[in-house]
Each structure stands twice: as C-alpha cells, then as structure tokens.
Amino acid sequence: MRTVRRNRLGRACAGILIAGATLFASAGAAVADDPSASASPADGGDAGPTEAGTTFRTATPVQQEQTATAGASTGDYLYWVFPADAGQRPTVHAKVTLPENATRHGASTWQVDVYDGLRRRQACMYGHQTRKAAPDANTVELSCVLRTVRAWSEPWANDPLPGSYYVRLTVVDLAEEDLGLPVRAETRVTSVDKGGAHDVDGTLSEPLVPGASSVARVSSGDGGEDGTAKVSLGSEPEDGWASGWWTDRWLWTVGGGVLASLAAVFGYNLTRGRGRPSHVPPGY
Amino acid sequence: MITRKRLTAGVCVLLATLTAGLGTALPAAADEPPSALVPKVELVLDVSGSMRTRDIDGQSRMSAAKQAFNDVLDAVPDEVQLGIRTLGADYPGDDRKVGCKDTRQLYPVGPLDRTEAKTAVATLAPTGWTPIGPALLGAADDLEGGEATRRIVLITDGEDTCGPLDPCEVARDIAARGIHLVIDTLGLVPNAKIRDQLTCIAEATGGTYTAVQHTDELSGRVKQLVDRAAEPTVTPVATEGAGSCSAAPELKAGLYTDRQVIGKHRWYRVDVRPGQELRASVSVSADRAVDNDYGVLLRAVTTHGREIVRGAESGTGRTDAISAGLRYPKPELDGEDGAEPPAETVCLQLGNSFSAPASVKTTPGMPVELTIDLVDGPDNASDVAAFGLGRGWWLLGAMVLTGLIAGLLTGWISRWRVAVWRTN
Numbered sequence: 076m077r078t079v080r081r082n083r084l085g086r087a088c089a090g091i092l093i094a095g096a097t098l099f100a101s102a103g104a105a106v107a108d109d110p111s112a113s114a115s116p117a118d119g120g121d122a123g124p125t126e127a128g129t130t131f132r133t134a135t136p137v138q139q140e141q142t143a144t145a146g147a148s149t150g151d152y153l154y155w156v157f158p159a160d161a162g163q164r165p166t167v168h169a170k171v172t173l174p175e176n177a178t179r180h181g182a183s184t185w186q187v188d189v190y191d192g193l194r195r196r197q198a199c200m201y202g203h204q205t206r207k208a209a210p211d212a213n214t215v216e217l218s219c220v221l222r223t224v225r226a227w228s229e230p231w232a233n234d235p236l237p238g239s240y241y242v243r244l245t246v247v248d249l250a251e252e253d254l255g256l257p258v259r260a261e262t263r264v265t266s267v268d269k270g271g272a273h274d275v276d277g278t279l280s281e282p283l284v285p286g287a288s289s290v291a292r293v294s295s296g297d298g299g300e301d302g303t304a305k306v307s308l309g310s311e312p313e314d315g316w317a318s319g320w321w322t323d324r325w326l327w328t329v330g331g332g333v334l335a336s337l338a339a340v341f342g343y344n345l346t347r348g349r350g351r352p353s354h355v356p357p358g359y
Numbered sequence: 360m361i362t363r364k365r366l367t368a369g370v371c372v373l374l375a376t377l378t379a380g381l382g383t384a385l386p387a388a389a390d391e392p393p394s395a396l397v398p399k400v401e402l403v404l405d406v407s408g409s410m411r412t413r414d415i416d417g418q419s420r421m422s423a424a425k426q427a428f429n430d431v432l433d434a435v436p437d438e439v440q441l442g443i444r445t446l447g448a449d450y451p452g453d454d455r456k457v458g459c460k461d462t463r464q465l466y467p468v469g470p471l472d473r474t475e476a477k478t479a480v481a482t483l484a485p486t487g488w489t490p491i492g493p494a495l496l497g498a499a500d501d502l503e504g505g506e507a508t509r510r511i512v513l514i515t516d517g518e519d520t521c522g523p524l525d526p527c528e529v530a531r532d533i534a535a536r537g538i539h540l541v542i543d544t545l546g547l548v549p550n551a552k553i554r555d556q557l558t559c560i561a562e563a564t565g566g567t568y569t570a571v572q573h574t575d576e577l578s579g580r581v582k583q584l585v586d587r588a589a590e591p592t593v594t595p596v597a598t599e600g601a602g603s604c605s606a607a608p609e610l611k612a613g614l615y616t617d618r619q620v621i622g623k624h625r626w627y628r629v630d631v632r633p634g635q636e637l638r639a640s641v642s643v644s645a646d647r648a649v650d651n652d653y654g655v656l657l658r659a660v661t662t663h664g665r666e667i668v669r670g671a672e673s674g675t676g677r678t679d680a681i682s683a684g685l686r687y688p689k690p691e692l693d694g695e696d697g698a699e700p701p702a703e704t705v706c707l708q709l710g711n712s713f714s715a716p717a718s719v720k721t722t723p724g725m726p727v728e729l730t731i732d733l734v735d736g737p738d739n740a741s742d743v744a745a746f747g748l749g750r751g752w753w754l755l756g757a758m759v760l761t762g763l764i765a766g767l768l769t770g771w772i773s774r775w776r777v778a779v780w781r782t783n
Contacts, residue, residue: 126583126590130565131642131682132614132728133592146583148569150558152679178572193684194640194730196672227740230668230686247677254554255546255570257580271750277740283686285640286593288612288732319738324748331755335762342766346774 127153127244127260131194134241136310139165142263149174149183149256153244158282158312161226161237161319162273163266166202169217169244172259176211181250183208187217187262192238192283197221205247217244223269226319227277237316238283240264271323278319284311396507398588399440399468401498402428402581405515407447410485410547412516416574420516420547421485427578428480432473434582436589442468442501443476446494446515447487458488459521468501489517492524495560499533499540509540510566510588512581516547518556527559528720531646534564535618535723537597542566543584545577563646565679565726595728600625604662604706612733618724619643625709629731630702634691638732640670640684643711646726648719654712655681659705667705673712680728681711688736 123141128134134154137143143155159165169187173179186205189197202218221235228234244260281287404424415423428443435441443466450461465483466476495511502509519526530542543566544557554570561568567584571577595614601607607626619625631637641657654673660666670685692700709729715721744750 126587128590129567129587130680130728132595133587133590146579148567148580151567190682191684192640193638193670193686194642194682195670195684196674196682226745227737230688245677245679251551251554252549254558255568256572257569257576271745274745275740276742276745276747277738279737280636280735283638285638285730285732286614287638288734322745322748324745324750327750327754328748331749331758334755335758335765338759338762339766339769342763342768343770344766346767346770 123263124155127155127262130154131190131241137262137264138310138313139163139264139266142261144259144261147258147260148254149246149249149258150254151245153260153262155242155244155262156239156310157242157264158284158310158316159221159224159235159237159240159264159266160282160312160317161224161278162269162317164223164269165221165240165264165266167219167221167242168263168265169242170261171208171215171217171244172261173208173213173215174253174256174258176213178253178256179210179250180252182210183215183249183253184247185215185217186245186247187219188243189219189221190241190243191235192240192285194241194285195233197233197235197240207248223273225273225275227275227279236279236283238279239285239310271327274322274324282311282316396591396594397440397505398438398508398510399442399502399505400510400512400585400588401442401444401468401501402431403444403446403494403498403511403513403515404428404465404480404483405447405489405491405513405517405547406445406483406485407487407489407515407517408451408485409489409517415547415572415577418574419485421483423547423574423577424514425480425483426574427581429477430578431581431585432471432476432480435471435473435585439471439585439589440468441471441476441585442466442498443480444494444498444501445483446490448483450487452487455488455521459490460493461487462490462494462497464497464501488521489515489519490521491515491519491526491556491560492521492529495526495529495533495542499536499538502540503538506539506594508588508590508592508594509538510584511540511542512545512584513542513557513560514545514547514571514577514581515553515557518550518553526556527563530560531563531720531723534646534726537616539594539616540564543569545569545571545580547571547577559648565644565646598627598729600627600709600727602626604628604660604708607706610729610731612731615729615731617727617729619709619711619727620724621711621713621715621721623724625727627707627709627729629705629707629733631687631689631705631733632702633689633700634736636686636688636734636736637705638684638686638730638734639707640682640730641709642680642682642728643709643713644680644726644728645678645713648716650714650716651675653678653681653714655683656708656710656712657683657685658708658710659685659687660708662704662706688739691736 121141123137123143124135125144127145134156137155137157147153171185184207191197199219202220204219206215206217208215224235410421411419413419445465446462450458466479498511542560542564544561546553546557549570558568569580593614595616598608598615598617600617604626607628609628643655652675656671658666658669668685668687670683672681672683674681
C-alpha cells in the first residue's frame with residue numbers, strides 16, 4: 076500500500092510542477108502541438124504493414140495513423156493490433172476491395188470487430204461496423220468508433236483501458252461460391268484526444284498488453300531463454316505510454332485558484348474604499 | 360510522513376525518467392530473434408491425372424502449379440525450411456487401394472537447395488489418384504520436431520474420393536496432436552464439393568482457403584503463406600485443464616493451448632500474490648461446423664467456490680473464435696512485516712456454449728488458447744476525476760465567487776475592527 080501511495084504522490088507532484096511550469100510559460104506550447112497532430116490524417120498517413128495476421132496471436136502490429144494493407148482470400152479472418160492510450164477515442168476504418176464483379180455470385184456482408192488486450196470485445200459507439208456490399212459494388216467501407224479509453228476502471232467493468240486493441244476484419248455472410256476469391260483489405264486507425272473531461276483517477280501498473288508480465292520477467296533477468304522473450308503480443312505507441320499524471324485538470328484547478336485569489340484581493344479592495352478617509356488627521 | 364513527502368518531491372523527476380526508460384526497454388527485449396526456432400513449411404501438391412486439364416490462363420493446371428512453384432522457390436525466405444510432398448504422382452493404374460496410398464516426399468524438409476528443388480518439381484507429370492488424407496498425414500510426419508511454426512500448403516484440384524479417411528477429420532486429428540500445425544488449402548477448381556472439403560480442412564487447423572483462378576494468384580498466395588510461416592510468433596505451451604479446481608494444472612504467466620469438448624468445463628489454477636493483478640484471456644476456436652449462436656464464459660473463483668470476477672462473451676454468425684477475458688487485482692495486505700504474505704490460489708473455470716449438429720464429431724475438443732499475465736496491481740482510484748482535480752467553467756465560477764466573498768468579508772471585518780479600535 077505504501078508503495079502505491081508513494082507512486083500517487085510522485086504522480087501528483089510531477090503534475091503540480093508541470094502545471095506550474097505550463098502556467099508560467101505560455102499556453103501556446105500546448106496549442107502549437109495540435110496542428111501537427113491533426114495535420115497527419117490529412118496527408119493520408121504513413122504506409123504501414125502490407126500483411127495481416129490470421130489469429131490474435133499472429134495479429135500484425137500497426138500504429139495509429141498508419142494505413143495497413145493486406146491481400147487475402149474472401150473468408151479469411153484478418154487481424155491487426157494497435158495501441159491506444161488513455162484519453163484517446165480511436166476510430167477504426169477498414170476498406171475492402173472486392174474481387175471483380177464477373178467472378179462474384181452475390182452480395183456479401185463484411186464486419187469489423189475490435190477486441191481489447193484481454194480479448195474482450197469492445198462495443199462500437201457508432202460507425203458502419205457491419206455492411207452489406209451489393210453484388211455489383213467494388214469496395215465496401217467499414218468503421219467503428221470506440222468509447223474513450225480510460226486510465227482505470229473497475230475490474231468488473233468492460234471499459235476500454237490503455238493497451239493493445241485487436242481489429243478483426245472478415246466476411247460474415249456471402250454466397251458460398253465466392254469463398255476463397257482474392258480481396259484486398261486496408262485498415263487505418265485514427266483517434267481523437269478527448270482531453271481532461273475523460274481523465275479519471277487511478278492507473279493500471281501496466282497497459283493491457285498481452286504478455287506484459289512475461290516480457291517484464293525477461294527484462295529483469297530471471298526469465299527463461301526459451302522464447303519467453305517473444306511473448307509480447309501487442310505493440311506500444313511510438314512515443315511510449317502516457318505516464319498518467321498529466322491532465323488539463325491541473326490547469327483548470329490551478330487557474331481557478333489564481334482567479335479566486337485575484338477575486339479575493341479585488342473584494343478586499345472594494346471594502347477599503349479609496350484609501351484613507353481625508354478627514355482623518357495624520358498621526359492616527 | 361512529511362519527510363517522506365519531501366523525499367518523494369525530490370525524486371519525482373527521477374521517477375518520470377525511470378518510467379520513460381522502462382517503457383523503451385521492454386520492447387527491445389520483445390524483439391529478440393527466435394532462438395533455434397526454425398519455421399517449417401511443406402508444400403503438398405496434387406499430381407493426379409486431372410491436373411492435365413487446361414483451364415488456368417490457357418495452360419494446364421500442372422504447368423501453372425510448376426510455374427508457381429518456381430516463383431515460390433526463388434522467393435522462400437532463408438530462415439524457412441521447406442519441403443515438397445506429392446500425391447498421386449506415381450501410380451497410374453485403376454486399383455483404388457494402391458492409388459489411395461500414392462503419396463511421397465519429393466523434397467525433404469530442410470535447408471533449401473533451390474536448383475535441386477526446382478529440378479525435382481520439373482520431373483512431375485500428372486498421373487494418379489487424389490489421396491489427400493494420407494498426404495496430410497505424411498506431411499505432418501515430415502514436419503515432426505522443433506517448436507516453431509509449421510505450415511502445410513495443400514494445392515489440389517480434386518476432392519479426396521479415397522475414403523474411409525475423411526481428410527477433414529485427418530486435419531483435425533493432426534491439429535489436436537498439439538504441434539501448432541496450420542494447413543492452408545488452395546483449390547484450383549471452383550467446385551462446391553472441393554470447396555467444402557478444403558474449407559473444412561483449413562478451418563480445422565486455423566488455416567485459410569483460397570480459390571485460385573490465375574497463375575499469378577497461385578504463386579502470390581503460396582509466397583504469402585510461406586512468408587507467414589517465417590513471421591516470428593509466440594509458441595504456446597500445451598496444457599490440459601481438469602474437471603475440477605482441485606485437480607487443475609497450476610499455470611504461471613504465459614501462453615497456453617488446450618482442447619475443450621463442447622459442454623465440458625475446464626479448470627486451471629493460478630497463484631496470485633497480494634498486490635498482483637491477474638489478467639487472463641481465452642479464445643475458443645470454432646474449428647468445425649457449429650450452430651449459429653455460441654458463447655464463452657471464463658470465471659475466476661476462489662478455492663471455496665466464491666466467484667470473484669467473470670468474463671463472458673456471446674456471438675452469432677460466422678466466426679473463427681470467440682474470446683473473453685478478465686482481470687483480478689488482489690488487494691495489498693497490510694500486516695505482518697517482513698514475512699511474504701501467502702499467494703491466493705485462483706481457480707479459472709472455462710466453459711463454452713457452442714453447439715454442433717449431431718453429424719459433427721465433438722472429439723477431439725475445440726482448440727483453446729489461454730493467456731495468463733501477472734502484473735503489479737493497479738493504482739486504484741480514490742476519486743472519479745484524476746487526482747480529484749476539478750475542471751470546467753462552473754468550477755472557475757465557484758472559485759471566483761468564493762474568493763470574492765472571502766475578500767469582501769475579510770475587508771469588512773478588518774474595517775469593523777479598525778472602527779472599533781478608533782472608538783476606543
């Protein structure tokens with residue numbers, strides 16, 4: 076318990092330091108970061124992996140903002156895994172380029188499912204999670220908007236937590252004759268930063284990345300050599316996981332305190348009137 | 360307490376750097392190359408008489424396959440050990456019994472000599488029957504040994520008419536041996552029976568089925584499958600869950616596989632120390648024809664039978680697997696100093712609610728993949744918002760108002776005191 080408490084204190088004091096620094100520096104620094112973050116989706120993102128996994132275990136790691144492509148056969152289950160951190164609300168976009176019309180025999184229904192690092196299915200708030208492609212359609216586009224990732228939740232809840240997220244893309248209904256025909260799939264994950272409104276208290280010690288403990292065991296040296304080093308089934312964000320202490324609530328709270336003290340000084344001055352009354356002789 | 364706080368303030372920057380450092384150190388360990396795990400692939404090619412038919416880009420199926428093989432052999436990654444097995448290559452006669460045993464290893468699984476392998480393929484001529492079942496059994500034996508990924512790529516243009524060995528059952532039995540073997544199938548003819556058989560084989564082992572119409576599709580797909588074998592993956596450890604918690608195997612952190620018969624529970628045990636968090640996730644694969652509605656339930660139960668937490672999922676329609684997960688942070692114990700508090704044994708109960716038509720065999724059970732992680736417990740929330748901090752215009756308004764009132768009161772009180780002092 077003591078270590079936990081100390082961690083919290085550490086998180087809090089780092090937060091206060093930074094909040095102070097940010098207050099005294101200009102708030103422009105934070106604003107300046109935003110255009111670069113929102114500019115990258117516009118230019119189409121970097122090219123990601125060109126293969127997809129076929130099970131949770133072999134899912135291809137992909138970063139957010141990357142476009143992952145894969146050639147596959149109709150009926151394959153395609154898996155990708157991407158990292159999502161607290162405060163982000165990820166959206167999974169998927170596009171399937173169907174086989175030529177001449178070789179197809181009917182409509183097909185495609186579906187994208189998202190699972191978290193514990194392989195729990197995550198609900199899509201909105202988006203076209205399942206879509207039917209008409210017999211003459213060339214492509215079908217799917218999307219899934221997840222809930223905002225929280226830093227902590229009750230163990231009994233199914234809330235999205237920081238960690239790996241699996242994307243599974245497959246056809247769920249089709250004409251039997253179309254099974255096995257070649258398709259091209261493309262997937263891309265973007266996310267919106269939902270800001271301090273979604274910053275909750277508490278943190279996980281490790282993000283929900285499968286194999287987290289095995290990897291940690293290896294790095295601490297008392298793990299086996301026999302392949303345990305590879306038990307990292309997920310991926311981590313390019314700039315690492317957020318440490319969990321920063322939230323813009325620091326700015327609001329500290330700013331509120333500053334405003335309150337200004338208001339107090341103002342209120343105090345109101346009661347004093349305009350300095351010393353003129354009829355009071357000096358010396359009193 | 361005050362000194363501790365000060366100490367914490369002193370090291371808080373250090374803490375932040377440490378956390379960042381740890382974050383980057385972990386993936387480095389994860390990227391280490393596989394140690395002596397050589398992926399093995401066997402290409403199983405149908406050389407039955409029907410391969411003579413000229414219906415792939417104007418050339419015969421056999422020459423399309425040969426051309427594809429040449430491309431593939433050129434592109435095989437160096438770390439992959441590749442072998443080739445044929446079926447129906449040698450016996451041209453009509454005797455079904457002999458014809459149905461006609462499978463042989465054309466090129467042994469091992470480091471690849473590209474020219475030698477190509478020469479061997481060039482000698483093939485369409486000849487006999489289509490004994491897919493025996494060929495798969497043979498291929499599984501060829502790939503025996505080692506712990507790495509194993510893949511069989513089956514290329515055929517006909518269904519197995521040999522019986523009584525159903526190749527689909529054979530594939531499921533091979534998969535049930537627990538040797539992480541995946542069979543991918545490629546069909547050269549768009550025919551319902553062949554498609555059913557090949558999808559069944561692929562499904563039984565977690566592989567894929569492809570309908571080939573052009574030569575370049577064939578070589579592209581086989582290349583892709585061979586490359587897939589070269590991808591480093593985690594090899595799960597086989598375990599066998601028991602019918603009750605007391606008899607259950609004790610699992611440490613890691614990745615496990617098991618088989619679960621429909622309707623039968625599986626129990627596992629995990630020791631969780633106070634302050635640790637147990638994370639368990641499970642997938643049950645639908646490796647055979649199952650009914651359209653299904654589910655999986657994973658429960659963490661104490662040794663006395665009290666349920667701690669559960670993960671459940673249900674689904675409907677076409678699927679490869681259904682999965683669920685749970686986490687159980689065991690609270691830190693306050694109390695005796697020094698002595699390590701005893702670990703709690705948590706029983707994990709796995710149940711699935713798949714159902715299958717009566718014609719489908721239920722044994723061997725369905726493949727189960729179980730991931731167990733033990734990490735430090737979470738830093739629990741004491742408030743809804745981060746650190747109990749506030750946010751929003753209402754907060755600012757309330758604080759400004761409070762400040763204003765406090766300032767006014769202070770001012771009035773001090774004026775009143777000055778007035779009282781002056782009158783005295």
